[in-house]
Amino acid sequence: MRLSRYFIPTLRDNPKEAEIVSHRYMLRAGMVQQTSAGIYAWLPLGLKVMNKIADIVREEQDAMGANEVLMPTIQSADLWKESGRYDDYGAEMLRIQDRGERDMLFGPTNEEMITDIFRTHVGSYKQLPMNLYHIQWKFRDEIRPRFGVMRGREFLMKDGYSFDLTHEDAVIAYQKIFLSYMRTFARMGIKAIPMRADTGPIGGDLSHEFIILADTGESEVFADKKWMEMDTTAPDLSYDDIDGLSEYFKELTNIYAATDEMHKEENAQGVDIVTARGIEVGHIFNFGTKYSDPMKATVQTNDGKQIPVHMGSYGIGVSRLVGGIIEASHDENGIIWPEEIAPFHVGLMNLRFRDDACTKACDDAYAKLQEAGVEVLYDDRDEGAGSKFKNMDLIGLPWQLAIGPKGLEAGTVEFKNRKTGEKMEVSLESALEKIVD
């Protein structure tokens, strides 16, 4: 993509309203724009990152055998009255009356609606287990929205729901999700630690939050020091290997990690505890028949009985992750995107726009990178070299490739790794080779 044809409205100065680094950098890099308190428009660069995160989430959900659906944002209040949560949810729920004066709401989560879809279509134990998810905008009317997309009011969430015949089967579903979440976050190039968590208004007795550590995290967390050194890449394990799943789950949950609400010193005796700040990026719940009971979502067993289905729900904060990953990966010059979710792989800079030879060399390099299928952002604007370097550091693409008249004479380009800062003067060909690798 040529920057001259791309809408990245970067800002030179730090916006006053931004209290934390991810919010600051997202505004400065032209990724988002606030349109109301806690509500954001996603500009091209921000949207590209969010879509890459959503794609990883989707691929890992599909790999686990979950089916993707898409529920609407506007729900009838009737469903929430049936489950008993309509009054419980408080002022965070955005309540709406339509033109027929029916009570509606903007969904903050979808347990009720998915339970209704299930009970409409599924009647037999033979159709279980079932796992449905969607990636859709939610609204929670926070009293004090802040930290940019980290605690916004309208936000993009993946929420998934499992349906099983028995508690034992529901635990297997929970352990599958657990593995898939470890895979999902590792693929994004971040370490998310599963922590025993409170269940809050969703309910149930078994729950974990997936937390990434960052100084600006909203909550205090307590974790065994082992987590800090550990490689959290998940093992090569089939979702059909029930024993393997259970073992992996036990192995990881045996290493102490708890959120503030769940931390008890007596449970952590003899453990080398690290206290840190954390950002919740995922949260999973097993809540049994909390919704299927009042909403009469039953299935027939093989001996003809009708029993309520056992359920769980599983969330990933897709829009929040964009901010969360920046909190965990940046320096004083800007964002440092992990390769897997970087909006582009390489930033190509023309250091002397008005030099025809230089511009021709850049155009050629751009064509070659595109041909090789590399995602490249090409700064082809009539701007000074200094401002281009600054801008590229801010945007945080994994690789930078700068072409100027001096290097061109010597037959070299400047090639930089954004993360390590390592710079090389190499031939264009060897830079291209390294990038395509």
Add this chain to the structure above:
Amino acid sequence: MRLSRYFIPTLRDNPKEAEIVSHRYMLRAGMVQQTSAGIYAWLPLGLKVMNKIADIVREEQDAMGANEVLMPTIQSADLWKESGRYDDYGAEMLRIQDRGERDMLFGPTNEEMITDIFRTHVGSYKQLPMNLYHIQWKFRDEIRPRFGVMRGREFLMKDGYSFDLTHEDAVIAYQKIFLSYMRTFARMGIKAIPMRADTGPIGGDLSHEFIILADTGESEVFADKKWMEMDTTAPDLSYDDIDGLSEYFKELTNIYAATDEMHKEENAQGVDIVTARGIEVGHIFNFGTKYSDPMKATVQTNDGKQIPVHMGSYGIGVSRLVGGIIEASHDENGIIWPEEIAPFHVGLMNLRFRDDACTKACDDAYAKLQEAGVEVLYDDRDEGAGSKFKNMDLIGLPWQLAIGPKGLEAGTVEFKNRKTGEKMEVSLESALEKIVD
């Protein structure tokens, strides 16, 4: 995908509430489920088709040089008071008060918000032309939602917006969009006829609707008979070829076609007019400075003056197209998907689940098709052959491949083209060859 692991809750009988064929088939094929009046949850099969439609729209927008953004669903009423449309829009607008008693609304369209984004970041003629689009859920509180996803309340729309320095440049932007829309609809395997149209509450003086013909269309349309025989595939024309764009636009708009509101007999004299019913799937507007004037979205010209930017807006009804395409492409047995947007390319049926040799042959064929990168829906359930054939016709995939014990003995499979109905008894290998072609 194995049907045994996929959530397609098909219905045997015609749902009473469905008045038109697309609504009936979408419910019967388990593509959607109504969750409130005019509001639908998209189940896996329906979502897959909608995503394919959205992908084609996106690719053609990007090819034209438009930049994708994503604006939120909830907007502040302040913007609409600024443009003067807040009171005009009437009861179709879903008005909301948040917990701070601020007036908000669920966006029915985004002219105001995009104008606000533009004026925040763009100040110079050098940044023009600019074209931004998003694909996002909208809400219009129809007094009588009906026809399933064709006239729903919550619906998915692509809306794009162009910004130009002069009226002449805005006309070029309009003609680019015109070409891109012809390409977009042709790629979906449908014929959409551009018709001179009324501008309604969006405003402006130049507007076309893109209409597909179907007996169940909501509005009457009048078109030159030439349109019926014409191949509407767009020519191989660069978006940079301004003269070519203008010629193409004139050529097509010179062939008479008008919606009910715009049809005048005196304009169609000597034309062989066909009267038909039509479904609007796209609508484009050039409205000059209607929003930039009151909202003060100005740019500096090269001689230092501040002038309001010239704008246009361009919509495609993404969720509506799912229904519209079914209206235009079906028979008495079910849907007939055009290849480009079919949820799967092939439906593979095991006609004798309890026959091990048959099941093995089906599993092998499934593996081979997947290896070849073919999207295949495999009916591997323990059901009778008759119900499997019926179901596959209803779902409407382009190709059907049925494997039963008799054919297996003879070394053949049954291979059917859903559209033509043509059946062949051929070897599995030659069927696979035909499919992969």
